[in-house]
Amino acid sequence: MLTIQYIRENTKEMIEALKVKNFDAQEISIKIIEADDKRRAVQKELDDISAAANNLAKEIGALIKSGKTEQANAAKQQTNEYKEKSKELSKLLDDVNNELHTLIVQIPNIPHASVPKGHSAADNLIVRKGNEGKFSKEGKVPHWEVTEKYDLIDFELGNKLTGAGFPVYKGKGAKLQRALISFFLDEAEAAGYLEVQPPIVVNEASGFGTGQLPDKEGQMYHVGIDNLYLIPTAEVPVTNIYRDVILKAEDFPIKNTAYTPCFRREAGSYGKDVRGLNRLHQFDKVEIVQIEHPEKSYETLEKMVAHVESLVQKLGLEYRIVKLCGGDMSFTSALTYDFEVYAAGQDKWLEVSSVSNFEAYQANRLKLRYKEKGEKKTVLAHTLNGSALALPRIVASILEGYQMPDGSIKIPDVLVPYTKFDSIS
RNA sequence: GGAGAAGUGGCAGAGCGGUCGAAUGCGGCGGUCUUGAAAACCGUUGAAGGUAACACUUCCGGGGGUUCGAAUCCCUCCUUCUCCGCCA
Known part of the structure; x- marks a missing residue:
């Protein structure tokens, strides 16, 4: 706020x-x-x-x-x-x-001066494209056909165990997941982020601190008996580490990364966009979070964007980076870049990351402040976070883009040391 | 799950009905001394609201109560520790 x-x-x-x-x-x-x-x-x-x-x-x-x-x-x-x-x-x-x-709390965050006006995704600004035209859609099938063919992900089995949107990953499907998580964490660590493993259920105060509560209560799974919430993103526990904290200016930047499962009820979403891996109730994500000095936060935002870009670049995916327009941005964000990767089998762009600067908006809720050396006064810090990256749609994009003429799936080179196999056939 | 004990400033730790936002020590910051550093000594050092600045108010795990007055007494919740039980 x-x-x-x-x-x-x-x-x-x-x-x-x-x-x-x-x-x-x-x-x-x-x-x-x-x-x-x-x-x-x-x-x-x-x-x-x-x-x-x-x-x-x-x-x-x-x-x-x-x-x-x-x-x-x-x-x-x-x-x-x-x-x-x-x-x-x-x-x-x-x-x-x-x-x-x-x-x-009804007033959204002030958008950064560079945010374009607009009402929907159609008004977003494409700032950069990468690996343009690398994947032809010719002869490509949607990932849900691939996962079934090679028994990588079992959506039906997930229905049996839990319900729609909770798939079971099997064999090379499971290994690919594990490989991506390790790859993303290693990359984040190399970029100077401290890896943390936070709880994946949080209390009300944490939900409030990052802005999920009270407005977006319906989006989270709630454990009523203990009044706890399953996290929709690692942003919640990781940012709340710094709730009620007074830092020193020289502590900046604080860089944390975390892998967690994420749970989203996705209440109210139906239809064609939710097929396969496109939208799940439980998915895996590696998140990056930074706490930064107000004067440096936009510089830091660009660095975070560059980090995420390096990931999709290394995976060899076709991507585009968009700057969200005012109407498409989240309530709490001052500036957001979305990353979208091309899914050749569906001929669609899938959002895989959202990198935002919240400026002092979250910090005010969190009471996350810092003191300049020698100063008595406390000042609100700036918080930033981004997905680096969310797994399911990356998996979808790989399974669709890397289809070979013989129907096998090539594993991106950077992942092979992690998967220990270089193709799925 | 059962039985006890405890939660005070960055940390350690006094205070147990008024003079307490809170002794003392450590740490931090500033200074004296020193070629520099250490040691020693002196000073300073929580947060929020409020003000031009003061004043003033609130906060001793959270909430409620007793009292003219609560860090101190009572209730309740939470957390931590010890012992027993169970267990990945």
């Missing part, structure tokens, strides 16, 4: 900038400032009463000590008034704070 200070001090600029995200902040910003004014007034009043009550309590203490019990008792009478008033004001303050909070 944005800070109230920012909203107050940059109201006009904020309203203007949010138009890029097709968000009209005019009315809500007025309400917010009103609510904040009220909050300050009530807070002040409560503070004054508390101060008076504190003073009186001290006086009573002194009176009792010096044996003036009568005067002390008389003074006690007066405290009732304070008590009632402060109870009333505390309640009011809670209400005002809740109201203010409810309003503030």
Whole structure:
């Protein structure tokens, strides 16, 4: 969420900038400032009463000590008034704070100045293409035919065990998964990221910290008995490592990577786009997360994009990098690049990574701050993350693009040391 | 799962009804000294709201209660430790 200070001090600029995200902040910003004014007034009043009550309590203490019990008792009478008033004001303050909070969390992050206007994916900006035209769609079949033919992934079996969207990977299918995970983690480590293995269920506070809660509650699997959530991405536990943390400026950049399964209910998605590996309820992903100094975060975003690009490049996939338009960006992001790889068998582009700078938006929820050397004041840090990479669609793209004339599948060279086989036939 | 004990500042650790945002030590920062460093000595050192700056307010695991007054007493939840049981 944005800070109230920012909203107050940059109201006009904020309203203007949010138009890029097709968000009209005019009315809500007025309400917010009103609510904040009220909050300050009530807070002040409560503070004054508390101060008076504190003073009186001290006086009573002194009176009792010096044996003036009568005067002390008389003074006690007066405290009732304070008590009632402060109870009333505390309640009011809670209400005002809740109201203010409810309003503030409705405002999306401010898009970066370079974000194009637009309403849908059609308005996204293609910034770069790679391995263009490498894979012909001629003679290629969708990956779900390949996985069945070579018994790599069993979707039916997954239905039996769990339900749709929970496939079982078998034999070379399972090994390919494992190879990709190791490859991605090794690459991240080589790029300076510290590997972590976080829990894959998180509590409410973590869900709130990265913005999944309360709005996107329906997208997560919930373990009701313990009130825990299955993570939709490693971003949640990894970023929350730094919740309520005050860093030193010299700690930057903080670079973490994690492999985790991810769980998404994908409530409300149906139809042709969800076939095979295109959209699953459980999938594997290697995530990269950075905590960065505000002045460096955009430089860092570019580095993260370059890292992800090196992965698809090494895998030899045809890809394109798009800068999302305001309408297609997530609520919390200030700038997002998506990576799409070409799936020759479906003749479709599949999104395999999303790399974003959240600036201080998540950090404000997380209370993730830092201090400049010698400074007393804390400042919100910037958080960034990206998939590097999500597995299923990469697998789909490999299985479709690398189909050989004889119907076998060639394994990309960089993966062979991990898979220990160079083709599936 | 059963029985006990405990949760205080970056860490260690006092405080157990007022004078406590909290002794002391370590660590951090600044300084004196030194060619430099170490040692020693002096000072400083949590967060949030609020203010032009002060004042003021809140926070001693979370929530609630008792009291004129709570880090200190009570209830409850969470976490950690010890012992027993079970177990990958």
